[in-house]
Amino acid sequence: MNGHRKLTLNEYQTKLKQIQENRSPKTNKFHTPQQKMNLPSPKIQIACKQQQHKLFSDRSTSTYQNLNLPFTSKMTKLSKLQSLDEQSKQHETLNQNLTNEQKSPKQEGIDKLRIQLNEQFLKESSYNRAGACLQFLEPTLVHNLLNLSPKVKINSELRASISSKDLNGNTALHFAARNGNTHLVQALMYKDIQIDEQNEDKMTPLILSAYYGKLETLQILVNVGANINHQDIYGNSALHYACKFNFKQIVEFLLQKQHLLLQQNLEQKYPDYYIEDQDIAQIYKEYLEQTKKKQTKEVIIQTTQTETILKMFQRKNIKQLKNIIQTSKSQNNLDKIQVSSPKITQLQNKLQQLEQFKTQMQGLKRQTTLSTNYSESQKNIKEEEEITLSQFQILGLIGKGSFGQVYLVKRQNQLYAMKVLDKSMILKHNLFRYAQTERNVLSVTSHPFIVKLRYAFQTQDKLIMILDFCPGGDMGQLLEDKKRLPEDLVKNYICEIILALEDLHQRDIIYRDLKPENIVIDADGHAMLTDFGLSKEGIFDASQGARSFCGSVAYLAPEMLKRQGHGKAVDWYLLGVVMYELLVGVPPYYDNEKEQLFHNIEYAVLKIPSYISPECRNLIKSLLQRNPIKRLGSGVGDSKEIKQHPYFLDVDWEKIKNKELDLPKPTRKIRINTQNVQNLFQQEHLEPSSHIHGWSYVHTEF
Structure with missing residues (x-):
């Protein structure tokens, strides 16, 4: 989507030139969606067209020197402020012992002027006039807007703040997103505006784009890092509004995002509850069916404390799941449950007592999925029986961290690095997801410049990864x-x-x-x-x-x-x-x-x-x-x-x-600690650790 790429410096300079010639993008008409939720409209006020000052029209042929801004009559002229410069210096010298809050006359005048510039900057963005809005961010253009003499030095501080907010907490990006003004959105992002800023209703620009059906601005915001899972004051996400207001293309776009979570709002409703359009319902149904085929069947139970109980299940029925959840609940340590199974409706019906907890659906996995699916798990469990710790000769300790160690080991005359993680420690400190991520990433990559994972297996209290040994150190x-x-x-x-x-x-x-x-x-x-x-x-x-x-x-x-x-x-x-x-x-x-x-x-x-x-x-x-x-x-x-x-x-x-570069080979001597190595794996832990399904792995290409 070339239209959604980042704005280059040359393009931005061209846009500024257009602003100087009063040829800014055309305005977009504002349309309020039908109020299908029992919610008030977002607190973004739109001035009627009759109230808009014609002199600010982007199609105006007048020059900035001829613009008679409504607020200039109330401003202190910068030329007068400049004449106060010497007086300001004397004022600062004579009042060195006063608090920092007391400012010089010149600075007070500039501060008041900047407040008015901020207000006008937001007003122009709300009127959907990109050119008139952007000019307030450029000190040179502001200088011209104020009809100041070219002899007066341009003040770099005399411009609007990109982070300005109105009384309802809206930034210029909120207005641009609501209006669907892609040019203004891109220009504001180029000026480094905060993309996930929240207004009084905790609505981000992305949510406003979804609320008003502005697909292009929503795509731009997502593609530069906006949080698509953010929920506003009512608990609604962008997907909630897109489903309720029948914005088919936005629903389709959001459902394609790998990191999308299906979340409940304050009414305990998921986005699909509000779907009325048959086409959207079909898209949603296909999404759930695809998710059902590709998603892992694991339940992650998180606690309110730093400790985390992680149980991974394969082929577990609802009854077994229910028993485990009830056990955790009775211990008063269950905070929320994330279920990465697409059968959300089925789980809700059979586990009604858990409706107060959030249920999240993780994103789709590609066919080269990083997560362990059912068939892979069965294959690896079988292979795990063939790979055990006893098959490796432990030569010594070569590295140590807070939650594990790295050993130099030998198998069939081949040296490897054995990474050992303590199950109880990583579960206690909620680090299992990091270990699982490393195992997942290394199991799907096969690149000449990425260390290869050869085996992954486990003991009663250890998670073990066997990696290629790199003798040159880091x-x-x-x-x-x-x-x-x-x-x-x-x-x-x-x-x-x-x-x-x-x-x-x-x-x-x-x-x-x-x-x-x-x-x-x-x-x-x-x-x-x-x-x-x-x-x-x-x-x-x-x-x-x-x-x-x-x-x-x-x-x-x-x-x-x-x-x-x-x-x-x-x-x-x-x-x-x-x-x-x-x-x-x-x-x-x-x-x-x-x-x-x-x-x-x-x-x-x-x-x-x-x-x-x-x-x-x-x-x-x-x-x-x-x-x-x-x-x-x-x-x-x-x-x-x-x-x-x-x-x-x-x-x-x-x-x-192809690794054809002639690089200096390592000459570093390996430091090995051979003390207390053999009996390390014989130590018993007081807290028993469960078998973790899906951990095992055997690299097939040697």
Whole structure:
């Protein structure tokens, strides 16, 4: 959808030129949908056409110098404010001991003027006039709007705030989304407006697009990371409104999203309850049928405390499920139940006593699903009988973490890394989903630059993964030894990492945790991605919604710090971080104080040493773009955008993929701890752990 791609800088500059010539996009008429829910209309006031000032028309042929803005007569002229500059300085000098709340006359005048600019900015967005709205964000155009002399210096602070809100909490993006103005939506996002901002009714721009049937603006918002599962003050999601107001195309579009959840509103109704249109009903029915075929049959029971009881079932009937739920309920530790089975209606009928809990349906899985389906589970359970811990010779401990260890093991004269996770610990700390994600990701990937999972099995109290052993250690250790690496070598490593990320993105997986410690060196010196515990499955756009903090502080992208939904574009930012650190020796914006580091990531100027080549510096800047919409790799081309950067013009990507590069082989000595290894697996845990179905795996291609 070329119409839904991000706005480029040239296109935005062209739009500004059109604004100066008063040729902004045509307005869209506003139509209120039939009130089929017993809910009030969203608190977004629309002025009648008769009340709109003609002088603001986008088709006006007058120049900005001739615009007699309604509010200018009440404003203090900036030229007069400029004349107060010296007086302001004296005022500040004489009142150094006064509180910071007392401002100079000039600053007070500017603040009042900005309030009026904010009001006019929102008014123009509500009138659906993109050109007249956007001009208030540009200090140069505001200068002209105020009929100020060219001799007066342009004040960069004299502009509307992109985050302005009206009395009901609506931003300009709320108005643009409601009006279906795709041009204004794209321009506001280019200016880095918050896409999931909520108004007084907790409605986001995305929900308003669904409420008013604006398909194109809804698609744009989803594709740049808006949360499609957000619920407003009434508990309604975008899908609720689309179903109720018979917006067929929006329903169809939302049901295609992998991360969509079917949720109840405050009336305990699912979206399909409101469906009246037969075509929409058929689309919904087909969605449920497809989900039934492809969805895993597992129940995840989450608790109100940090502890989580996770039970995975295969071929369990409703009676068994009911007994387990009643047991958990009697212990007063059941918070909510998420059922990833499409038989929602059936479960509601047979488990009426659980209607107060939320039931969620997870998204569709592709045929190369990352989750373990029934047939795969049966195959793997059979194979698990053939793979046991006794078949491996444990040579020693080579790594240790809070919830597990990594051992060097040997089987049939082949060395492997054995990752051992303690069941009781990962369940207690609600980390099972991370372990399951790593097992799922590694079981479907087979890429030259991603560490291969050879086996997965379990003991009574351990989850075990057997991985390829990479004797070169990780790049974090390499940096400790070398301090920083030569640019030619870094370029080769980065090329290999790009191909690995490309493969993950093609499988709709974002990595999220790219850092030197998660890149290991194999026996031939090639870079390999490992540790997929923080990867996010089922990310189909460069947008959606993993919303938790993860990874080390220095490797958090700006959108992660803001708790915005982050998609595939976050991996390209982290690629820039890794590239910078390999070349410089420390991550960009680094500071020993965490709060200062947070501030630097969001606001500090990026400083790149001059010894790095100009093309490389340009690439790093493009990858470390704070706005994910503008970031290199954020478009539909994904990795292609990066591979086409001038820095990689001389790269033979096929040669890279075939591992034909001559890279320095590792000479690092392996440190092995052989103490207390054998009896580690003989220790009994006081808390018994259940067998986890679907964990076992055997790699068939060696």
